[in-house]
Each structure stands twice: as structure tokens, then as C-alpha cells.
Amino acid sequence: MIEYASRYGYKLEEALIRHLEIVGLTLLISIAVASAVTLIVMRSDRAARITIRIFGAVYAIPSLALFALLIPVTGLGMDTAILVLVVYNQFLLIRNFIAGLDSVDPLVIEAATGMGMTRRGILAKIRLPLAFPVMLAGIHLSVISTIGIATIAAVIDAGGIGTILFDGLRTQSVVKIAWGALLAAGLAIAANLILIAIERAVSKKYHYGTAADDETEAFS
Amino acid sequence: MAEILRFEDVAKRFPGADYNAVDHVDLSVDDGEFVAILGTSGSGKTTLLKLVNRLYEPDSGRIYLRGEDISAQDPVQLRRGIGYVIQQIGLFPHMTVKSNIATVPRILKWDADRTDARVDELLRLVGLDPEEYRDRFPAQLSGGQQQRVGLARALAVDPVVMLLDEPFGAIDAINRSALQDELLAIHRESRKTYLFVTHDIAEAFKLGTRVLIMHDGKVVQYDTPDVIKSAPAGAFVEELIGSAV
Numbered sequence: 001m002i003e004y005a006s007r008y009g010y011k012l013e014e015a016l017i018r019h020l021e022i023v024g025l026t027l028l029i030s031i032a033v034a035s036a037v038t039l040i041v042m043r044s045d046r047a048a049r050i051t052i053r054i055f056g057a058v059y060a061i062p063s064l065a066l067f068a069l070l071i072p073v074t075g076l077g078m079d080t081a082i083l084v085l086v087v088y089n090q091f092l093l094i095r096n097f098i099a100g101l102d103s104v105d106p107l108v109i110e111a112a113t114g115m116g117m118t119r120r121g122i123l124a125k126i127r128l129p130l131a132f133p134v135m136l137a138g139i140h141l142s143v144i145s146t147i148g149i150a151t152i153a154a155v156i157d158a159g160g161i162g163t164i165l166f167d168g169l170r171t172q173s174v175v176k177i178a179w180g181a182l183l184a185a186g187l188a189i190a191a192n193l194i195l196i197a198i199e200r201a202v203s204k205k206y207h208y209g210t211a212a213d214d215e216t217e218a219f220s
Numbered sequence: 221m222a223e224i225l226r227f228e229d230v231a232k233r234f235p236g237a238d239y240n241a242v243d244h245v246d247l248s249v250d251d252g253e254f255v256a257i258l259g260t261s262g263s264g265k266t267t268l269l270k271l272v273n274r275l276y277e278p279d280s281g282r283i284y285l286r287g288e289d290i291s292a293q294d295p296v297q298l299r300r301g302i303g304y305v306i307q308q309i310g311l312f313p314h315m316t317v318k319s320n321i322a323t324v325p326r327i328l329k330w331d332a333d334r335t336d337a338r339v340d341e342l343l344r345l346v347g348l349d350p351e352e353y354r355d356r357f358p359a360q361l362s363g364g365q366q367q368r369v370g371l372a373r374a375l376a377v378d379p380v381v382m383l384l385d386e387p388f389g390a391i392d393a394i395n396r397s398a399l400q401d402e403l404l405a406i407h408r409e410s411r412k413t414y415l416f417v418t419h420d421i422a423e424a425f426k427l428g429t430r431v432l433i434m435h436d437g438k439v440v441q442y443d444t445p446d447v448i449k450s451a452p453a454g455a456f457v458e459e460l461i462g463s464a465v
Contacts, residue, residue, distance in 0.1 A: 105313075107308040107310045108310045108311075108313070111304065111309070113275065113299070114273055114299055114383075116296050116298070117296075118296050121327070
């Protein structure tokens with residue numbers, strides 16, 4: 001394994017960088033799209049429910065099938081892969097964005113309205129900050145899910161860690177399979193640890209004197 | 221005294237209901253009055269209050285604040301001139317006491333020094349030491365302290381009218397009595413107009429310069445506590461007063 005890495009290290013590096021590129025772009029676009037969709041549908045409970053249900057149905061489509069389905073439309077390559085991944089993410093993101101915004105106590109919103117805050121002001125200053133931890137949980141899920149599904153994107157020539165895995169499968173090279181699996185799993189685990197650390201930091205900042213785990217600070 | 225608030229034949233029916241929550245109410249409130257709105261649950265007292273800051277819109281009739289029809293005003297602007305306190309308080313849990321109280325001053329772009337000075341002044345007014353409480357979060361306060369902050373927040377920009385919807389309803393008897401006394405003192409000093417909804421007869425008679433008794437969406441009596449006690453208008457009011465003794 002070490003030998004393979006020393007000889008073909010550039011291949012592993014290339015695959016990893018490509019994978020990160022796909023995941024990064026997917027996340028940027030996904031979050032932008034999900035935010036826009038959330039802003040549009042959040043005014044109506046019914047619209048929000050229907051939107052989540054539609055993306056939930058799409059999410060249930062096996063990724064390989066969705067990739068294949070899109071090849072005649074958008075062709076092979078990274079663009080198609082990112083498109084599919086963005087569509088998948090919408091379910092995880094929109095569901096959590098709306099759940100977060102809806103979790104804000106209606107009486108807090110009534111008080112804010114009664115004080116003369118605008119709808120936009122309430123969204124920016126009250127609902128978004130209070131919803132942020134729940135929204136972040138959605139982003140966390142979508143990062144992990146994207147890292148995983150992106151390996152399958154190798155079958156449509158998008159590159160990434162999946163290339164090494166599928167190469168290994170085709171040539172029955174245990175070393176390649178092992179490296180591919182190691183990179184994919186390692187990346188997911190590393191991302192998970194980083195996100196957990198971020199969520200901890202956020203929930204600490206956002207405990208507002210309520211968390212029982214930090215009483216000394218809360219009452220100082 | 222000058223009239224500050226007038227209801228003209230105001231009716232409000234909620235979608236799906238077959239009765240009027242507020243049933244053709246005419247009402248006049250003078251500047252500086254403390255009107256205690258008394259009624260059982262479902263009498264329409266909270267609805268009446270929320271019509272004033274346009275959280276509800278009437279189906280018919282008109283409401284005038286300082287002589288101006290409120291339906292012609294921008295509701296957001298209207299509300300910034302009206303203090304609003306609710307039983308559940310509705311403090312913003314992610315903001316400190318100071319930021320909560322400073323909400324409307326900041327919207328109105330007061331400078332920082334003026335805002336800070338006002339926050340401290342208000343905290344002292346409601347009986348909380350600014351040094352100790354300014355930087356706390358709502359979760360670090362007792363229920364009574366939270367409601368004091370809610371009151372301070374509503375008073376922040378010196379509103380023309382204060383609307384209070386059972387503000388002390390969830391507070392224990394001892395703190396409640398203290399808060400009532402302080403509210404009376406604040407009202408006496410500010411000379412603003414207060415509309416205070418309650419279902420507690422003793423509270424209404426203690427606080428109100430006039431008490432407005434509502435039943436089934438209608439005003440059954442609107443007079444000073446003394447007159448209501450000595451000359452109750454009809455069987456409902458008689459029974460209501462009787463039940464408190």
C-alpha cells in the first residue's frame with residue numbers, strides 16, 4: 001500500500017482534491033439554492049410541506065439511477081455530478097432550514113411584531129439567529145451525505161475518490177480499493193469531527209445562559 | 221381631559237367563528253387613563269387590545285389614536301409608538317437584557333450613548349440594578365424579573381399608549397402585588413395611557429382609573445371602580461363583583 005502511494009501518490013492527491021472540489025462547490029450551490037427556496041416557501045406552511053415532500057421523493061431515488069437519468073440531458077462529467085448532488089442536498093437542507101425557522105416561539109415573534117419590527121427585521125435578527133443551530137445540523141448532514149454520494153459520481157467521469165475505488169474494482173486491485181475506501185471514509189470522518197467541533201462552538205456561543213453544562217459562566 | 225383613543229362601532233369575527241369576538245364596541249379613552257379591561261376568557265378582551273396595535277384588523281368600524289384613523293397608518297410605524305407587553309413576555313432568548321430593551325431605540329437609530337443611558341434608566345425604573353442585570357440573558361432571570369424587563373422594553377421609546385395583556389398572569393402572588401404597585405407608580409409618573417387586560421377582578425379594581433368589563437365581545441360597563449361597585453350595570457357585573465368577595 002505504501003509502495004502504491006509513493007509511486008502513484010499524485011493520483012491519490014489528484015482524486016482527493018477533485019473530491020473536495022466537487023463537495024465544496026456542491027455545498028456552496030446547495031446552500032444558496034436551499035436558502036432561496038426556503039425564503040420563497042416559508043410564508044406558507046402548505047408550500048413548505050409540499051416542497052419538502054417533493055425533495056424527499058427525489059432524495060429517495062438511488063444516486064446511480066439519477067446520474068444515469070441525467071447523462072442524456074447534461075452529459076458526463078463534474079457538472080452533472082454537482083447538479084445531482086445539489087438536488088439531493090435540497091431535502092436535507094430545506095427540511096432543516098424550515099424546521100429551524102419554525103422552531104422559534106410564536107410568542108417571541110408576536111412580541112417582536114407588536115414592537116414594530118418589520119417581517120424582514122424579525123427574520124434577520126430573531127428567527128435566523130435562533131434557527132441557526134438547527135440549520136447547521138442540516139448542513140452537517142448534507143456535507144457527510146455529499147462526500148459519500150460523490151464517490152459514486154466517478155461512474156459518470158466526474159473524478160474524485162470514486163475513480164480510485166472503481167479502478168480498483170475493475171482491475172481487482174486490493175491496494176487501490178483499500179486506498180479509495182480509506183480516503184473516502186477518512187474524509188467523511190474528518191469532516192464529521194470538524195463539523196461536530198463547529199457545532200459545539202456554536203451551541204456554546206448560543207447557550208444564552210440556559211445550558212446546564214456551563215453553570216459557572218451562566219451565573220457569573 | 222383630551223381623548224387619545226376612540227373605537228367606533230368596531231367588530232371583529234375570526235374566520236370560522238359564528239360570533240363576533242369583539243361585537244360592535246364604542247369606546248373612548250382619555251389621555252393618561254389607566255383602563256383595566258376585565259373579562260372572562262373568550263370575552264374578547266385580548267382581541268380588543270390587539271386591534272389597537274393592528275395585530276388584528278377589525279371587520280368593521282374605525283379606531284382612532286390621537287384623532288387619526290389607525291387603518292390609514294403603516295402598522296409597523298404605528299406599533300413603534302405603542303408599548304406592548306404580553307403574559308408570556310416574549311423576551312428574545314438570544315439577546316441580553318440590554319439588547320432586548322434597546323430593540324426599538326436601535327431600530328430608530330438612537331446613538332449608542334443615548335440608548336445605553338435609556339436602558340439603565342429603564343432598568344432602575346422597573347427596579348432592577350443595571351450593573352447586575354444589563355448583560356444577563358433572559359434565561360438567567362426569574363419570571364418576575366423577566367416581566368420587569370418586558371415592561372422596560374415596552375417603555376423604551378416613551379410610547380403614547382401602553383398595551384398590557386395579562387402581564388402578571390404567570391407571576392406568583394407576592395411578586396405580582398409588588399409589580400402592580402410599581403406599575404401604578406410608573407403610570408403616575410409617566411402620565412401615559414395604559415390599557416391593561418386582566419381576568420383578575422381585584423387587580424382590575426386596584427389598577428384601573430376606569431374599569432372596562434367585557435362579556436361576549438360587548439362592553440357591559442365602563443366606569444370608575446367606585447361606580448361599578450356601587451352601581452353595577454346588570455346581572456353579569458353584579459355576579460362578577462359578587463364572585464370576588
